[in-house]
Amino acid sequence: MTEATFPQCRVDSERFMNPETTERLLNQIISVPGVRRMVLNGPRLPATVPYGPSKGIANPHPMRKTIRVGDQEMELQVHVGTVLLELENRDIIPALKAAIEPVFRDFSFHIKEGRFMKTEPSLVDFCKYGPDADKEIIGLADPNSRSKPIIIQGTK
């Protein structure tokens, strides 16, 4: 869930990004002060095959790697194609654009301002996750997931 008062924007790339490019992009984003939250979107890369005849066996995937963003290590769970950002104010968007431009040398990207994160839990959220679900996470990721958000220190 997010507070509707904060502006948001979305970074879309023309291609799905390799882990190295994602790492570069995220580090460029956090170099700009004023980013409150980020959500990485893209198709999932599960550690084991989730269905089909080979269900349950390991799924080695070259795009699922551990990357280092700021002072934190994180394991990618998706093939990143879109990054949603929650900002403290909209004045930093030009600086953000300038910071991430050098990352996309071989293909293009768009940065768009809008509302991309949920501000109210829906009835479906209530049915799926119950009344005690973590409201910070609803609408951004699955609250039932055991993985927690990663907090990157020292960006202010």
Next chain:
Amino acid sequence: MAYKPQYGPGQSVPAANRRKQMDPSRKLAKLRDVSDKDLVLVMGHRAPGSAYPSAHPPLSEQQEPACPIRKIVTPTDGAKAGDRVRYIQFSDSMYNAPCQPYQRSYLEAYRFRGIDPGTLSGRQIVECRERDLEKYAKELVGTELFDTALTGIRGCTVHGHSLRLDENGMMFDMLQRAVIDKKSGVVKIVKDQVGVPLDAEVKLGKAMDAKWLKANTTMFHSVSGVGFRDDPEYVEYIQRIHSLRTKYGFMPKEA
């Protein structure tokens, strides 16, 4: 009456390519060599070199029912041997892949015998007797119908057809059955159709370049190739079919 099949409408490049692929009198251009062993490995139905599991006792010793159709139709090699029915399934990226699901079913129906194609939006499966399948699969993988980056041999978790390509130009695959070697550009298959790792990787060769893909695709795509609406003849044909299908229940009569 002398009848000359037209195969399909349209004046654009993808339309002409569709006709070319469907026409059984035209030989498909061979682009890569794939050995029988490699194909068997990638499909994963049997161990390479093992015998085909077939009907036992052999069909020739079994009492087959008296059937006029059996007398008319010459069986394919696989049917004659009583082989199992097995499959190969393809996903085609919408970014100028050389073939696409509907097209696959059409051209297989024109070119192959004893097949059961299944067409879905982003993937196409063809089932037939194992012996025949290996013969047909060689044509489907070794010729201009296949691109190593934009076509996937996927028995399950086929998602990728409508997604962006990745940075290396490969279609998304959750199980990453095909991996590109960045330095040489050669695509290797490292898992079989259903995602079981192979003992030995299968090298399929380099991906085709963008120019070749644009000239040989059968996919309409308004951003990366030719838009469907840029081919008025095709639009007219599809609208006519749509209209007739919609009116079918009311016994349409054409003016």
